[in-house]
Amino acid sequence: MKTVILALLCAAALALPFAGTALAEEKAPRVNMAEIVLKPECREAFLAAVREEMRESLRVEPGVIALYMVADAEDPNKLTFFDMYTDDAAYEAHCATPHFKKYIETTKEMAVSKKVIRVTPLELCDRLGAQPAK
Template identity: 45%
Template sequence: MEFRQLLVLSAVMLTMTGGPSYGQGGKEPYVRVAEIEIDPVQLEAYQAAVKEQIEAALRIEPGVLALYSVADKENPAHITVFEIYTDVEAYKTHLETAHFKKYKTATQDIVKSLKLRETVPILLGVKRR
């Protein structure tokens, strides 16, 4: 999935969930993109682990604004995770949570490669209904 397509998907998903407003309080959101290649034989185990981690992060962490995990349609072992946090400190806090550490432990033998992309938000818009 192209990066632009992922950004459009994130905007659509935020719209569906009634997403957050940006630019409040003078903080700039911290946005990361993770490109992950997993062992195709362990696809179901990876999907279960990432779903559990994302659900916990959204439920427990106030600094997590959005987490999306999508698989490439042509190659489901190529996963892209799009992450939006209130700021860099919220991201650092996320890395120290029990649910994130559980995810990292559960997937350490499943993930074949991980590339983290630092991004600079240009515009993160949400359409309110």
Template identity: 40%
Template structure:
């Protein structure tokens, strides 16, 4: 599995439009791509221009395929001028077994 955290700072004047585009992209990624396990966008309560995205892919191939999709390409090209800074942080899961249990637990939630 490939896990990444994207740290993104958005120019304040673009924040609402950026959030709309990101939510659309995340939904399409989950719906259309079998190898995308999670695209979970969040923003800091104290500073909404500070966006974080938890990204989980089945493997590196799934990530590479994601980058080529029309919905990701639209997100990337449309939001580029909105982004003040971007940092991609690759992560390693410390407890992959519990992670699987978390997703099964969510299946039972309304």
């Protein structure tokens, strides 16, 4: 539950183009949340692979708006992702990229469980100007 709350808090730090704007359903971007529980011995390799994939996605895919990854405060092997794309087509294009396919192949044996949930943004606000973690 804490992981979900953390991920929702990340939603408050999303892209400025939507700041303070109620999103009409037909204009809403594609937003997914994912929960991944890692095998402890795979954590560092997984983090390296996913960071590479996230940075490449932001570098080459104009339809990617925001990609966030947070760890549960009590279980560092439980990660929550919050991904935002301009629309469904941008998400589908993302899933077809070589860097995403590489990430999937590289990490396929590293997780105990994976769950992806499509969510509908109701309001997205940003005051902080999200920055990647160092």
